Amino acid sequence: MNSAHELLKLFTATRLHTHKLCEPLEKEDYVVQPIVDVSPPKWHLGHTTWFFEEFLLDKNLPGYQRYHEQYAYVFNSYYESIGARVVRTDRGNLSRPSVDEVYKYRAHVTYHMEQLLKNHWKEELLPILEIGIHHEKQHQELLLTDIKYILGNNPLLPIYGDVKDEVFINSDAQKWQEIPAQIYEIGHSNSEFCYDNEQPKHRVFLESYRISSNLVSCGEWIEFISAGGYKNVMLWHTEGWDWVQKNNITAPMYWYQEGNDWKQYTLNGIQKVDKNSAVTHISYYEAFAFAQWKGMRLPTEFEWEAAQKQFNWGKRWEWTESAYLPYPNYKKPDGALGEYNGKFMVNQKVLRGCSIATPPQHARPTYRNFFHPNLRWQFTSLRLVQSL
Known part of the structure; x- marks a missing residue:
């Protein structure tokens, strides 16, 4: 273009x-x-x-x-x-x-x-x-x-409007895709637009693993809550546990319990939590604890990119286990635009994919988003990985 x-x-x-x-x-x-x-x-x-x-x-x-x-x-x-x-x-x-x-x-x-x-x-x-x-x-x-x-966060909980797919249903059967151990190319390489933090293209060696084709569901998250996941210190990083205690975190953002039912605020108004939908508005701390509870882990951003053709992504930002760091031989652009990405490469976690809030012509498999581990106001979720 x-x-x-x-x-x-x-x-x-x-x-x-x-x-x-x-x-x-x-x-x-x-x-x-x-x-x-x-x-x-x-x-x-x-x-x-x-x-x-x-x-x-x-x-x-x-x-x-x-x-x-x-x-x-x-x-x-x-x-x-x-x-x-x-x-x-x-x-x-x-x-x-x-x-x-x-x-x-x-x-x-x-x-x-x-x-x-x-x-x-x-x-x-x-x-x-x-x-x-x-x-x-x-x-x-x-x-x-x-x-x-x-x-x-307004007591009246006003409706914004009709936002398609905000509640995203995992419609396909769950599959575990096995990814062989080998060297993979990571990063953006074609002539289309990308940010400087997606370059340069480089190689990484990955051990074999298998990755979930679906995002973790709300039903699974309710099981995590019922099993005392938010009360089990052994599942959490020390920093994450401090965050849970200090902020009295007991469920994803926008969730609340009414009798035996879980409900959530959406841009379309209050809705009952659909157990088949993908969980959203969770922090990295929560994603890590859930993975620990399942006896699994989060993918690294390189495992995510190597496997992304094997699953349907694009409805939730997905937490990874990777710290936000420059790629090998990364060079920050000159001038003020060099402040766009490079100076934030510390104390943050990488998210991959995109979400229902991502506008047209903006998402791509190499796009690296990044947030601090406690943040969850974005449409954040997770998929799980097992090492082989």
Whole structure:
């Protein structure tokens, strides 16, 4: 996808999809920040707009005037080399700019991006534009999960709308795929877009193992709860056990018990937990403990990638046993965009796959997501592995 026309179509479709995700919201929903990990929808709208203004328009569109000089301060996320910014915990305190003003900002930047692509396009800008588009796609995923947290922690438990496949049923029979011991190639290699943390392609040797074709089900998770899984210290890392005790964790996020039934909040409203559906909204700590309880383990990210053609993935982010680290011979990009991935390669776990919140044209088998082990507001799940 190198032509300016194709890029313009993808850019326009991406911008419109962000707006579509926000259509069910009330004005008041746009400004809420319940916890540090959840950003207000208004901030997502502004930040993804600032990215194009900062990295493309300001330097490459002749005569371009920034919409507002202070927006770089308001909507910068973590780019230290760009300049000062609003502290992440304070994003929910920004009553101004208003929601209407942020949409005007988006329209301003979108219009001028169209002018850049139509009248002043340079091929050397392609890598930055691609990152900008996929950066907004990443925020679309975060936006939907943040909206779910905002609404799901409101006492009224409001319905967002009809989200297809949020409750994902494992429709195929469970199979265990055996993967032979050998050397495998890992990482992205074709000409399509990828992030720098998916490269360079390299080889790893894997011992033989077998991997589940299905994600762990809610029925299995209920068995884990009933067996005292959240009370058995022997199943947990010390750090995970401290987290369970401190936060009184007794079930996946959004679950609660009503009589003998387990129910959960979904974007479609309260629903009874379907035992055949894939479990979701669990932390790495919980995934590890469950695997211990089953006498199994989580796959490494390399085992996951080597086996991914053998199972149906794409409805849940899947925890792996791998720490988020650079690949051999990884080189961080120059300039501010070098802050995109490289500086986060510490104290986090890799997730593979994608989820129902992942927008079109964004997922691929080599994509590496990463979060701290305690986080579970994303659509996270697990599949199990046994060594042979």
